[in-house]
Amino acid sequence: MFYLNNREEEFQEKLTVTKLIELKKYTYKKKIVKINDEFINPDEYSTTFIEDGDDVKILHLLAGG
Amino acid sequence: MKILKEYKYDFTEIIHGYNNRSLKINLSDMKIESKQISEEMKQKFVGGKGFGLRYLWDAVTPETKWNSPENEIVISSGPVGGITQYPGSGKSIVVTLTPLNDTPMDSNVGGHFGPLLKFSGWDALELQGKADKEVIVYIDGNEGIIKIMESNIETIDSHILSEELTEMFAKDETDKRNYSIVSTGSAARYSNVAMLNFTFYDVKRKKVRLKQAGRGGIGRVFNDKGIKALVIKYEGVKSDLNNPANISKINRAGIRFHKEMNRYDDEQNGMRKIGTANIVEVMNDYDLLPTHNFKFGSHKDIAKIESKVFIEKYITQNIYDGCWHGCSMSCAKAADDFKIKTGPYAGHKVIVDGPEYENAAALGSNIGVFCPETILELNFYCDTYGIDTISFGTMVAFAMECYENKVFTKEDTGLDLSFGNIDSALELIHQIADGRGFGKIVGMGIKFMKKYFIENFDADPKFMFDIGMEQKGLEFSEYMPKESLAQQGGYGLTNKGPQHDEAWLIFMDMVNNQIPTFEDKAEALHYFPMFRTWFGLVGLCKLPWNDVTPHSNKYSKEPAKMPEHVQNYVDIYNGVTGKNVKIDDMIEESERVYNFQRIFNIRMGYGKRTNDKIPYRSMGPVTIEEYLSREDRYDKQLKEIVGYNLTNKSTEEKMAVLREYRESQYEKLTDAVYKRRGWSKDGVPTIEKLKELGMDLPELVDIVSRHL
Amino acid sequence: MKILQFNESLCIGCHNCEETCSKVYFKTEDISKARLRITEKVDDFNRFKGCNQCGDCIDVCPEGAIYRMKNGAVTVDKKICVGCMMCVAFCSDFHYHDDYVEPYKCLSCGACSRSCPTGALTMKVEG
Numbered sequence: 001m002f003y004l005n006n007r008e009e010e011f012q013e014k015l016t017v018t019k020l021i022e023l024k025k026y027t028y029k030k031k032i033v034k035i036n037d038e039f040i041n042p043d044e045y046s047t048t049f050i051e052d053g054d055d056v057k058i059l060h061l062l063a064g065g
Numbered sequence: 066m067k068i069l070k071e072y073k074y075d076f077t078e079i080i081h082g083y084n085n086r087s088l089k090i091n092l093s094d095m096k097i098e099s100k101q102i103s104e105e106m107k108q109k110f111v112g113g114k115g116f117g118l119r120y121l122w123d124a125v126t127p128e129t130k131w132n133s134p135e136n137e138i139v140i141s142s143g144p145v146g147g148i149t150q151y152p153g154s155g156k157s158i159v160v161t162l163t164p165l166n167d168t169p170m171d172s173n174v175g176g177h178f179g180p181l182l183k184f185s186g187w188d189a190l191e192l193q194g195k196a197d198k199e200v201i202v203y204i205d206g207n208e209g210i211i212k213i214m215e216s217n218i219e220t221i222d223s224h225i226l227s228e229e230l231t232e233m234f235a236k237d238e239t240d241k242r243n244y245s246i247v248s249t250g251s252a253a254r255y256s257n258v259a260m261l262n263f264t265f266y267d268v269k270r271k272k273v274r275l276k277q278a279g280r281g282g283i284g285r286v287f288n289d290k291g292i293k294a295l296v297i298k299y300e301g302v303k304s305d306l307n308n309p310a311n312i313s314k315i316n317r318a319g320i321r322f323h324k325e326m327n328r329y330d331d332e333q334n335g336m337r338k339i340g341t342a343n344i345v346e347v348m349n350d351y352d353l354l355p356t357h358n359f360k361f362g363s364h365k366d367i368a369k370i371e372s373k374v375f376i377e378k379y380i381t382q383n384i385y386d387g388c389w390h391g392c393s394m395s396c397a398k399a400a401d402d403f404k405i406k407t408g409p410y411a412g413h414k415v416i417v418d419g420p421e422y423e424n425a426a427a428l429g430s431n432i433g434v435f436c437p438e439t440i441l442e443l444n445f446y447c448d449t450y451g452i453d454t455i456s457f458g459t460m461v462a463f464a465m466e467c468y469e470n471k472v473f474t475k476e477d478t479g480l481d482l483s484f485g486n487i488d489s490a491l492e493l494i495h496q497i498a499d500g501r502g503f504g505k506i507v508g509m510g511i512k513f514m515k516k517y518f519i520e521n522f523d524a525d526p527k528f529m530f531d532i533g534m535e536q537k538g539l540e541f542s543e544y545m546p547k548e549s550l551a552q553q554g555g556y557g558l559t560n561k562g563p564q565h566d567e568a569w570l571i572f573m574d575m576v577n578n579q580i581p582t583f584e585d586k587a588e589a590l591h592y593f594p595m596f597r598t599w600f601g602l603v604g605l606c607k608l609p610w611n612d613v614t615p616h617s618n619k620y621s622k623e624p625a626k627m628p629e630h631v632q633n634y635v636d637i638y639n640g641v642t643g644k645n646v647k648i649d650d651m652i653e654e655s656e657r658v659y660n661f662q663r664i665f666n667i668r669m670g671y672g673k674r675t676n677d678k679i680p681y682r683s684m685g686p687v688t689i690e691e692y693l694s695r696e697d698r699y700d701k702q703l704k705e706i707v708g709y710n711l712t713n714k715s716t717e718e719k720m721a722v723l724r725e726y727r728e729s730q731y732e733k734l735t736d737a738v739y740k741r742r743g744w745s746k747d748g749v750p751t752i753e754k755l756k757e758l759g760m761d762l763p764e765l766v767d768i769v770s771r772h773l
Numbered sequence: 774m775k776i777l778q779f780n781e782s783l784c785i786g787c788h789n790c791e792e793t794c795s796k797v798y799f800k801t802e803d804i805s806k807a808r809l810r811i812t813e814k815v816d817d818f819n820r821f822k823g824c825n826q827c828g829d830c831i832d833v834c835p836e837g838a839i840y841r842m843k844n845g846a847v848t849v850d851k852k853i854c855v856g857c858m859m860c861v862a863f864c865s866d867f868h869y870h871d872d873y874v875e876p877y878k879c880l881s882c883g884a885c886s887r888s889c890p891t892g893a894l895t896m897k898v899e900g
Contacts, residue, residue: 149855149856149857150856150857150858268835268836268837269835269837302855303855303856303874304855304856304857304858304874305856305874312871313871316858316869316871319857319858319862320858320861320862320869321862322862323858323859323861323862323863324862326862327862327863383832385835387835390835390836390855390857391835391855391856391857391858391859392835393857393859393862395835
């Protein structure tokens with residue numbers, strides 16, 4: 001199990017940030033990713049794996065509309 | 066044209082963003098007067114929407130209706146309005162009592178009229194009374210002359226009228242850029258959702274462009290007052306006309322922002338390519354794109370109307386599209402030489418201003434239309450007929466759902482109003498403009514339609530109120546709020562009704578989960594509406610605030626607030642006015658006007674808790690079809706959040722439990738928000754709160770005392 | 774068309790060029806108002822910023838105020854310019870000063886090169 005934006009998610013082997021964003025259909029471009037409070041740069045999304053117990057934040061930067 | 070009245074005035078210098086006077090024109094007796102603006106007025110109401118509401122309050126009584134002669138249309142930009150260095154600095158707010166329910170409406174609009182009005186010597190324009198014969202009001206801001214002229218122009222629709230007037234008044238091609246026209250269209254004669262078009266002259270295309278004060282039927286009031294058009298001329302716009310206290314702050318903030326646009330827009334929102342319509346597919350991906358009268362949040366045919374289609378096939382690229390000088394965000398996109406297929410302009414090649422996101426959703430997915438050319442044609446006709454695109458979409462979506470539920474039939478209306486019926490959607494818009502057939506009913510708005518369908522078609526009142534997406538008479542704008550409680554509040558707990566200009570919290574709430582508790586949501590429903598109200602006080606557009614994200618943002622503690630951009634606003638506001646305010650002071654300035662507007666609503670018979678309720682369609686699944694379409698989601702919530710045992714339960718049973726839960730959540734949210742805003746349980750601002758804000762004015766205390 | 778050329782190995786950082794430019798156009802020897810920039814470096818050659826008159830800025834101006842003069846240099850029509858600063862953000866060869874509404878740029882007049890004591894700045898005919 002890991003946390004995504006403080007909600008529980010089922011842990012999967014070999015889940016990268018890229019894959020998680022795909023699974024969640026998080027297509028909005030202006031977002032930031034933090035794992036255990038560390039920023040992940042976009043060029044590291046495909047090589048960063050989510051570990052069991054991680055605290056993942058994918059924050060969408062839009063309060064507009 | 067025959068001149069009915071002429072008025073000459075002297076110029077005074079604009080000091081730190083203010084002329085310190087406003088112009089009042091009464092069309093009944095043709096009286097024109099200059100009114101001083103006091104320091105107290107500026108301190109308490111700032112400008113823009115604040116001035117509009119104050120003047121309107123003074124003009125009307127609780128008995129005043131939208132078509133009473135004393136009702137006013139007030140147009141005002143604001144102290145920052147008219148600077149040219151920072152994007153989005155040419156906005157005006159238009160205020161009036163709306164025909165939708167006779168309460169104060171405010172609608173913000175681009176185009177050049179507001180800033181040119183200020184540079185012509187006036188911080189606000191009040192239009193009161195009714196002319197016997199249709200008039201054109203002309204303001205020459207260089208000569209200092211105002212003329213009321215008897216109109217001899219037969220043209221009604223905005224796209225031709227504004228072009229004719231620009232041609233008629235401007236000396237030559239170069240002079241055209243100095244004009245702005247305000248007008249409405251055919252629909253203003255009959256429809257409660259008629260709007261105003263404000264022009265700017267597009268020097269690159271050499272065409273007159275239209276921007277809309279869309280919401281709340283202001284065009285109908287304009288027409289009722291016998292005004293054909295307002296024409297303003299001011300030659301000589303420069304960045305320092307506001308006589309700013311510190312131009313350096315404004316220059317620096319502007320250049321910094323322009324650089325950000327150059328650097329980031331292509332990889333972020335693409336505002337310069339397609340404007341706000343960049344989010345059509347994003348909203349669909351997050352199940353937020355209103356589809357079939359807000360039943361669903363996405364549709365399989367989305368690819369047909371996604372932003373790429375408009376960019377590649379219709380919207381002219383690589384051309385400046387700012388609706389005021391210096392807007393590097395440049396989102397007022399347009400399709401040039403678009404060929405119209407139906408109606409009075411069939412065969413014409415026209416410029417279509419849009420589509421903005423709202424138009425693509427309202428004229429597209431929400432009425433089941435997934436055809437870009439129909440969206441553009443409806444967009445064009447909405448604009449030139451003077452119809453609010455948002456209300457049109459939400460109204461037609463409602464009528465279509467009623468039709469599909471056999472509330473009425475084709476025999477009743479002459480139209481097959483199934484979702485996605487393009488011919489019927491187009492026929493309806495022409496009917497609304499001419500006040501004929503079923504279009505006459507639809508054009509009156511959802512509030513009217515609900516009553517009409519109950520009385521004439523024996524419609525089930527409960528179903529009407531569940532699916533009719535209006536509140537306080539105003540149709541919902543185009544975001545699906547079902548899965549975000551905070552956004553239900555963002556729509557419902559508002560002054561003028563369900564328009565997302567107060568708060569858009571869906572990502573913060575539903576996706577980011579940054580505001581989980583009622584108190585968190587209440588804090589957001591305090592901060593954002595106040596922060597966003599401020600744009601309308603000072604003459605600014607909200608889009609540059611967060612439609613590009615600066616590099617610094619990811620390191621910020623509260624990224625949703627865009628702290629670097631907020632600092633820019635502090636800088637340009639202080640730079641113009643010479644004040645030394647901080648963000649908290651700006652929030653307080655908004656709170657004064659916000660509470661004033663709330664009390665104004667109460668004075669007019671709306672604006673308490675009962676008026677803040679929203680239709681269940683905005684909160685959850687009304688029909689079995691909706692529930693089943695997202696069954697896994699709803700079942701999961703019932704099981705995990707509500708703690709409801711789903712075994713052997715029918716869909717109807719599950720829907721009832723879910724509804725009870727969601728409605729109670731909204732009530733709890735309402736309690737928390739009222740508390741945060743300093744209001745009673747019934748939504749009335751307390752005297753203590755008014756004192757804290759320095760707004761314990763006798764006329765306000767008098768109203769609230771009767772309701773506390 | 775004449776374009777300003779910079780030979781970094783000859784520049785001694787005297788700023789005569791900037792003073793002259795400011796004097797020619799603004800009647801004051803204030804290098805913050807010059808239409809070119811020399812930035813002094815301690816461990817490196819001095820840096821130069823000056824316009825090559827490419828004209829990419831012409832389409833950037835929303836008002837249509839930027840145009841190419843007969844001599845080939847690109848300039849701002851002060852009558853049309855509203856002072857939006859979009860050109861300044863687009864290209865570092867546009868300059869502005871809070872004393873003036875309209876941004877300004879090098880017009881390839883050559884006054885700076887004539888004031889350069891070392892020949893680091895010269896005007897070269899191109900195109």
